[in-house]
């Protein structure tokens with residue numbers, strides 16, 4: 001049996017109708033997990049679930065709409081996951097927002113609260129809702145999508161970076177608090193990835209070529225660059241790893 005095998009495991013993913021979340025869900029399903037994929041748009045989820053099921057040749061993906069910014073919506077998602085697939089073994093808290101581009105000193109209270117609520121608080125809600133499932137089974141793995149934006153200040157994406165650094169702090173603390181129950185928490189920190197979320201940053205004439213020259217692996221990231229990491233973090237292959245922030249950026253942001 002492969003140490004990456006996820007047969008019989010139940011995974012719940014937010015932000016998984018497209019982009020990195022979709023590719024992570026597909027990777028988990030390809031390795032045997034049942035995946036409940038979530039986003040706000042049921043029609044997109046139905047298309048995404050069918051694509052995963054067609055790829056793996058089995059009914060392993062189910063789409064359940066939920067908005068991460070509302071606690072009751074997340075609770076309904078967890079309840080529906082239980083109904084469809086049973087107790088949850090793997091969480092991928094991937095949905096995030098960036099409603100504001102500009103200096104942190106000028107952000108409105110509303111935009112600040114929206115960013116922190118979606119990128120930090122919602123993941124705490126999700127972790128709290130699912131932890132009892134994992135504790136009852138003696139373990140589980142949760143991973144949350146942060147960003148390399150957490151590692152340095154920015155005059156345009158500062159609040160987003162603050163929220164993603166707070167998310168790493170949340171992951172670290174939950175790893176300490178719930179480690180004794182066998183529940184692992186890790187953060188994933190992508191560099192610039194070619195998704196709709198970051199389209200403003202890369203989809204302009206000449207930008208991709210220019211930015212790629214500064215990246216050791218000489219390209220921007222693609223959503224499917226995250227499938228392997230999700231499988232690794234979800235599986236026994238990473239069974240002694242918790243409380244970490246793992247950077248996936250082609251080398252654009254190296255440890256120093």
Ligand SMILES: NC(=O)c1ccc[n+]([C@@H]2O[C@H](COP(=O)([O-])OP(=O)(O)OC[C@H]3O[C@@H](n4cnc5c(N)ncnc54)[C@H](OP(=O)(O)O)[C@@H]3O)[C@@H](O)[C@H]2O)c1
Pocket residue numbers: 014015016017018019020021038039040041044066067068069094095096097118145146147148189190191192193194195196197198
């Ligand atoms: N792309 C990058 O360069 C980059 C870099 C660093 C970190 N990240 C992080 O990566 C994560 C995923 O982004 P991505 O680039 O893969 O984006 P994406 O391809 O645009 O996908 C975003 C997903 O999140 C869902 N979503 C958005 N708001 C939501 C909400 N309030 N509730 C539930 N679902 C919601 C979207 O579907 P609906 O709109 O239908 O809800 C979609 O499924 C985010 O946390 C982002 O901060 C991205």
